[in-house]
Amino acid sequence: MRTAVVIGTGLVGTSAALALASRGVRVHLVDHDPESARTAAALGAGTDEPAEGPVDLAIVAVPPAHTAAVLATAMRDGVARGYLDVASVKGGPRRELEAMGADLAPYIGSHPMAGKERSGPLAATADLFEGRPWVLTPTPGSDTEVLNLALELIALCRAVPVVMDADAHDRAVALVSHTPQLISSMVAARLEDADETAVRLCGQGIRDVTRIAASDPRMWVEILSANPGPVADVLAGVAADLDETVAALRGLQSADEDKRRAGTEGIQDVLRRGNAGRVRVPGKHGAGPAAYEVVAVLISDRPGELATIFADAGRSGINIEDVRIEHATGQQAGLVQLMVEPSSAPALAAALRERGWSIRQ
Structure with missing residues (x-):
């Protein structure tokens, strides 16, 4: 070309x-x-x-x-x-x-x-x-x-x-792209009128779930308008799960022991199925998500902090498989979560402590 x-x-x-x-x-x-x-x-x-x-x-x-x-x-x-x-x-x-x-x-x-x-x-x-x-x-x-x-x-x-196949593609992206966008937006929409004290408690979980909710609404209206049927089919399945989960949670509130037991089983089922689905999401090099150990390091919000911690981790000879940053609400500090093979975690934690880093469990 x-x-x-x-x-x-x-x-x-x-x-x-x-x-x-x-x-x-x-x-x-x-x-x-x-x-x-x-x-x-x-x-x-x-x-x-x-x-x-x-x-x-x-x-x-x-x-x-x-x-x-x-x-x-x-x-x-x-x-x-x-x-x-x-x-x-x-x-x-x-x-x-x-x-x-x-x-x-x-x-x-x-x-x-x-x-x-x-x-x-x-x-x-x-x-x-x-x-x-x-x-x-x-x-x-x-x-x-x-x-x-x-x-x-x-x-x-x-x-x-x-x-x-073109239609198989459209069904696939409805599941792995278009529906997650809508669900992320729905969760984020709950925050619009939430009390400020609740919003201040936002942690990494809500940030992960709502990240793509920042996308351009006009662009997504165009995308969803071109694939409404497959997206509606996936959302119908999610809606059924939501109805069952709501019923299970109501059961946990009941004074009836059988209803509480059924509620517990319902919540366990949706969480178990979530675990099973998450395992199928491709991870590094296309394989399923690996069970990495997290070494959490407290860092301050100063220029060069990330570069220094990566350099110190590199000197230990341990490969960092993945990394996440969790910001501390209202503070100029946060946690860097270094994900490594489980057998390497103790050595990395020890090496970083020697270089003056504060390790959090």
């Missing part, structure tokens, strides 16, 4: 353009808002000047509601040899293209499973897709050359290709 055009210079489009440009591909940037394309160009994502002729690959990075129309226009104008979109739903745009009578041979649907709470070109990074799944949804009629271009794009972005 020597040339590409990115149509839509938001977070995903600009990030793909940055990755391609950094690896020597000449990228042309197009957006309905010329200022957005100019911003992406100023970041080094390519040029907002039009291409002189057909490019190798056109990457359409616009909201799902507009994906098919933009693709059809680009294909009609012959802007590229191959066409690919990065919309978060796949079945709808493909069916719209078919209804328009478009030739689907030079087109492949795709969806990089990467994003941020922030949107727009200024949020883009060339490494956004590194190590992340990038779904491809080719059809039996997809041109082999276009499939190769799509695979080259994914390789240049250092993502991991995953081939799926």
Whole structure:
């Protein structure tokens, strides 16, 4: 691939353009808002000047509601040899293209499973897709050359290709992406009118659950509008679990011993099933979550503290598998949770204590 055009210079489009440009591909940037394309160009994502002729690959990075129309226009104008979109739903745009009578041979649907709470070109990074799944949804009629271009794009972005059926993809993202977004927003919405004394008690758990609730509502309305059925199906299952959990909690309030016992069993069941589902979430290197030991270190909010603790941990010769930071409410301090193999935890804790760090159990 020597040339590409990115149509839509938001977070995903600009990030793909940055990755391609950094690896020597000449990228042309197009957006309905010329200022957005100019911003992406100023970041080094390519040029907002039009291409002189057909490019190798056109990457359409616009909201799902507009994906098919933009693709059809680009294909009609012959802007590229191959066409690919990065919309978060796949079945709808493909069916719209078919209804328009478009030739689907030079087109492949795709969806990089990467994003941020922030949107727009200024949020883009060339490494956004590194190590992340990038779904491809080719059809039996997809041109082999276009499939190769799509695979080259994914390789240049250092993502991991995953081939799926378009409708199977939409059901999958309803479960692992779209429903979690709604549930996160619902939990965060409980905080809007909560008493300030309750909000001040927020810890890492509520921060984890509500992190993605900071996402752009307009963007998510567009995504959910393109995949409402599968999301509603998943939410219906969650709603059934909620009803059963509410009934179990009411049972725990009862003076009737049998109802209390049934309530306990109901709560245990939902927590057990949660444990079983969590184990299936891919962890490091794609494996299931490992049972790491946490070494919690008290740090102050001063420049260089994190760099120093990582350097001291590195001197111990122990690999840090993961890290989290829990901030202390209202204080200029917090806990860095260093996650290591269980057998390494005592040695790391001892090494950090020797260097003056305060270890918390």
